[in-house]
Amino acid sequence: MHRTAKIALMVMVDLLALPFCFLMAMLLRVGDAGAAMHYPAAAYLLVALLTVAAFSLSDLYRAVIRFIDQRMLAVTGFTLALATLSVYLIMVGINDDKFPRSALVIYWFIAFSYVVTSRMTVRNFLRKHMSGAPAADHAVAIYGAAEPGAQLALAMRTSNQYRPVCFFDDKRVLHERTIAGLRVFHTAHLAETVRSLGVRSVIIALPSVSPQRLRDIMERLAAAGVATKILCRLFDLGDDKAPPHAVRDLKFEDLLGRKPVPPRTELFDRCVRGKNVLVTGAGGSIGSELCRQIVTLVPAQLHLVDHSEFALYTIRQELLGRHPEMRIVAHLGSVCSAPLVERILQEGKIDTIYHAAAYKHVPLVESNIVAGLRNNVLGSQVIAAAAAKFKVRTCVLISSDKAVRPTNIMGASKRIAELIFQAAATTCGADTTFCMVRFGNVLGSSGSVIPLFQHQLAQGGPLTITHPDVSRYFMLIGEAAQLVIQAGAMAEGGDVFVLDMGEPIRIVDLARSMIMMSGLTEKTVHNPDGDIGLTFVGLFPGEKLYEELLTEGKVYPSDHPRIMRMKEHALRPGVLDTYITCLMLACDTNERGMIESMVKAIVAEYTPQANHPPAPLAPPEKMRPALFRNFAPDRIG
Structure with missing residues (x-):
């Protein structure tokens, strides 16, 4: 009609x-x-x-x-x-x-x-x-029979994706009650109810649940053999459909054990708002997230540099799609090209540089040490020299926890990059402030372990782990980028800022958590009928069991509770330049022994590590909580 x-x-x-x-x-x-x-x-x-x-x-x-x-x-x-x-x-x-x-x-x-x-x-x-769409056949239960769960149940009545069949709740007083047209069952009856009703997924509708309780719920649901999802945001009921993104898969960051600290506005804005900003390695994981954070602060111009055409095109299109009015300039090329970098700084009148361009994958750099050293060392040298020449106000190096007592070429190259910035801070005077920001692994970054595990889970396993005891620090990529921007605003010259990443997490615990989040079980000697097994392949060349963020240098508090400031030893600029020249000559010979000797001469803590076969399979255990702590001055010795 x-x-x-x-x-x-x-x-x-x-x-x-x-x-x-x-x-x-x-x-x-x-x-x-x-x-x-x-x-x-x-x-x-x-x-x-x-x-x-x-x-x-x-x-x-x-x-x-x-x-x-x-x-x-x-x-x-x-x-x-x-x-x-x-x-x-x-x-x-x-x-x-x-x-x-x-x-x-x-x-x-x-x-x-x-x-x-x-x-x-x-x-x-x-x-x-x-409706024109078939009725949903994916039976789900809702964990939490309070108001958020009731809203979700009512909104999902017309969903073509999920079919709610019951509630689970820890309160015994609600057992066998009816809420929003669905029966409520106590969680003590979880496994038998899942089997009798054919529940395929459980949606956790507890918006304020703590990470520890979330881990406990996830383990109980995994034991019952169902996948876990979470209500990621509340919505207005209105007796209408649930928004498409109201329910999502449970992510590992939901279990980290602490909430990110919101950025401090006065620090977040200082080096970006109204400034001409350059991000090198703009197409990478950290570089692209830095760009996303920077455009929200309304810089005068944002310049992007990357040697990958596809990565540069992708981030430029994304940024222009979100902020079409912003002046975004993309430069295709390598930071090792001094003429390119100098032209960008001169024509763009750059005020702030975030140097994120680097080769970072330890096994690849370890087997391609010449390319890794040239890119990470020469690129940093070119950026530092150009920043001093054109009087850039702030120049921030994105470093790595692998630069602390490095056992691989990638970590050593990042430590040399830190030495370059430290040397530049002593020679350029007050015109340019150089600093370095050091942090560990970022959840979901390219080449990190979580995307690898997700791919292996999709392929039916097994999940490959180098060693049962290997552990790493982890941080959310958005939080890492915000802390980098704030650290640059606090720099006084030659500072090494260390982001407080909390407690390290064992990779084997991470793997077992991801298996449980998928509603699967681990295949072990004691559980041969499990879904996904773990395989230990041995440490990669140069890989550490444990990463470190601090050395024996002096540590000071900063204006941010999650950022620590360090003063580390540095080489005299003239000596460092001579060493780097000799290092590049050694790279020309392509002789690994000579190259490692020169790296050792520059970075005295560099100790190439011989790796051992993997230890026997560790018995299953509960995932250790990743308790992130706020930095306090009394914690530094």
Whole structure:
């Protein structure tokens, strides 16, 4: 039907039904049909016309019935009250003493009940027969029978993706109760209920749940053999569908054990807002996230440098799609090219540099040491020299925890890059502030262990781990980028900032957690029928069992609770330049022994490590909590 015809039909039906509503109100008030019919038909028609006019004012007739919600019905009830008041004033105005005023109150209740019943009946009929999509066959249970869970259950009634079948809750008082049309079962009956109802996934609807409790719930659900999802945000019920992104898969960062600290505005803005900013390695994991954070701070210009055409194109298109009005300039090339870097700094009048361009994958750099050293060392040298030459206000090096007592070429190259920036800080004076920010692994970055495990899980396993005892620090990529920007704002020159990443996490615990989050079980000697096994392949060349963030250097607090400031030993600029020249000459020979000797001469802590075969398979155990702590001065010795 045409929209006008639909509106005409609704008005016609209401004009027929509302007089009967008023007649019923009169019958209930006077208790006699004859007395009720004493009033002329014009009175009943007047009530109906005023009510339809009120409905029109509330936009009831323009609303799409399939998507009508509680707010629309509430507005309709209010305008119906105005219509009832208008009838009352008319009766008072014509001085009709025989008219029972209380009948109007009864009429409001009957008319409103008619509106709600008629619209909800039509809405449910249309949703059932006009959705055009098959009914959902993915049976889910909702963990948490409080208000968020009830809202989710009601909103999922018309979902074509999920079919809610029950609630689980820890409160025994709710056992066998009914909420939002679904039966509530105590979590003590979780496994048998999952089997009897054919539940395939459980959605955790506990917005304020702690990471520790979330881990416990996840383990219980994994033991019951169901996948775990989480309600990631609350939404307005409105008796409508749940938003597409209201429910998502449980992520490892949900279990980290601490909430990210929001950025401090005065630090976050200082080096970016209204400034010309350059990000090198802009297409990489850290570089691209830095760009995303920077554009929210409204720089005057943002310059991107990357030697990967695809990565540079991807991040540029993403940024322009979100901020089409922003001046974003993409430069394709290597930071090892001094003419390119100098041209960018001169023409762009760059105020701030975030140097994130580096080769970072330990096994690849270990087997391609010449390329790794040239890119990481020469690139940093070019950036530092150009920043000093063109008086860039702030120049920040993105370093790594692998630079601390390095056992591989990648870590040693990052430590040399730190030495370059430290040397530049002593020679450039007050015109340019150089600093370094050191942190560990970032969740979800390219080449990190979590995407690898996700791929291996999709392939049916096994999950490959280098060693049962290997552990790493982890941080959310967005938080890492925010801390980098804030650390640069606190720099005084030559500072090494260390991000507090909390407690290290064993990779084997991470693997077992990801297996559980997928609703699968680990295949072991004691559980040969499990879904996914673990395989230990031995440490990669140069790989450490444990990473470090601090050396024996002096550590100081900073203006941010998650950022520590260090002063480490540095080489004299002239000596460092000579060493780097000799290192590049050694790279020209492609002789590994000579190259490692030169690296050792520059980085005295560099100790190439011979790796050993993997230890026997560790027995399953619960994932250790990653307790992130706030930095406090009394923790530094």
